[in-house]
Amino acid sequence: xxxxxxxxxxxxxxxxxxxxxxxxxxxxxxxxxxxxxxxxxxxxxxxxxxxxxxxxxxxxxxxxxxxxxxxxxxxxxxxxxxxxxxxxxxxxxxxxxxxxxxxxxxxxxxxxxxxxxxxxxxxxxxxxxxxxxxxxxxxxxxxxxxxxxxxxxxxxxxxxxxxxxxxxxxxxxxxxxxxxxxxxxxxxxxxxxxxxxxxxxxxxxxxxxxxxxxxxxxxxxxxxxxxxxxxxxx
Numbered sequence: 001x002x003x004x005x006x007x008x009x010x011x012x013x014x015x016x017x018x019x020x021x022x023x024x025x026x027x028x029x030x031x032x033x034x035x036x037x038x039x040x041x042x043x044x045x046x047x048x049x050x051x052x053x054x055x056x057x058x059x060x061x062x063x064x065x066x067x068x069x070x071x072x073x074x075x076x077x078x079x080x081x082x083x084x085x086x087x088x089x090x091x092x093x094x095x096x097x098x099x100x101x102x103x104x105x106x107x108x109x110x111x112x113x114x115x116x117x118x119x120x121x122x123x124x125x126x127x128x129x130x131x132x133x134x135x136x137x138x139x140x141x142x143x144x145x146x147x148x149x150x151x152x153x154x155x156x157x158x159x160x161x162x163x164x165x166x167x168x169x170x171x172x173x174x175x176x177x178x179x180x181x182x183x184x185x186x187x188x189x190x191x192x193x194x195x196x197x198x199x200x201x202x203x204x205x206x207x208x209x210x211x212x213x214x215x216x217x218x219x220x221x222x223x224x225x226x227x228x229x230x231x232x233x234x
Contacts, residue, residue, distance in 0.1 A: 047195055049195065049199060050195070050198070050199065053199050053202060053203065057202075057203070057206050060169065060206070060210075061206075061210070063165070064162075064165070064166075064210050064213075064214070067161070067162050067165065068213070068214075068217060070158075071158050071162065071217060072217070074154055074158060075154075075155065075158075077154070079153075079154060080153075080154055080155050081153045081155055082155050082220070083143065083148045083153070083155050083156055083159060084143075084146075084148075085218055085219050086139040086142050086143060088135055088138055088139045088142065089135075089139055089215065089218075091135055092131075092132050092135035092136055092139065093211065093212070093215060095128045095129070095131040095132040095135060096128070096129070096132045096170075096204075096207065096208050096211055097208060098124075098128040099124075099125045099126075099128035099129045099132065099204055099208075100125075100201075100204045100205055100207075100208045102121050102122075102124035102125035102128060103121060103122070103125040103177075103197070103200055103201040103204045104121075104201055104205075105117070105121040105124075106118050106119075106120070106121025106122050106124075106125060106197050106200075106201070107121075107194075107197050107198055107201040109121055110190075110193060110194045110197045110198075111194060113190060115184065115187065118184055118193070118197060119181070119184045119185065122177065122180060122181045122184055122197070122200075123181065125177065125200075125204065126174065126177050126178070126181065129170060129173070129174055129177070129204075130174070132170060133167060133170055133171065133174075136163055136167050139163075140160065140163070143156075143159075159218060162214050162217075162218070163214070166207070166210060166211055166214060169207060169210075170207055173200070173203050173204065173207060176199070176200060176203070177200050179196070180193070180196040180197055180199075180200050183196055184197075
């Protein structure tokens with residue numbers, strides 16, 4: 001439960017920080033208008049897609065928090081038999097981190113108005129993300145060949161479940177990334193392209209953060225961290 005509590009606190013803190021930065025914590029109805037004494041409407045100055053993404057990430061984060069909670073509670077049962085973590089998962093993690101970095105570079109290039117570097121960053125991010133997805137499928141295949149089937153143990157079922165749910169989110173992101181790439185290659189309006197790249201970048205940072213938490217849980221690092229915290233508190 002310590003792991004779940006820490007996860008929820010971290011997720012809640014990040015959501016509150018993000019909302020505060022978007023100006024959603026402000027009270028514009030209490031502010032005086034400075035333009036021709038026209039009363040403020042209270043409308044957010046942030047683009048609607050950006051706010052929508054924030055809401056979606058909060059919902060997706062809650063879903064992963066529930067999975068982490070269920071995993072932590074189920075692994076305490078006596079029939080839990082942890083499966084070995086394929087070495088390939090570390091390579092996949094590096095690929096997802098590379099995708100996040102590439103998209104961050106694409107976002108910086110879009111703000112500079114450098115269309116060529118924006119395209120390169122988007123292409124590199126998409127390619128690294130595909131490597132991640134293929135790597136996850138290969139990791140499943142390795143475990144299957146070693147006899148770790150889906151229904152043979154609760155630990156196996158949870159491993160396939162959490163990695164599948166995360167993989168579906170990556171695939172969904174790739175669809176949006178493909179549309180952003182199409183805008184970049186046809187030379188769409190700079191402001192629209194900049195916003196689209198920003199949305200993809202934020203989403204990939206979220207995917208990376210969630211995957212690192214899931215990886216810590218699957219490898220047992222989260223449990224060891226919880227034990228250290230418990231020892232320090234006592």
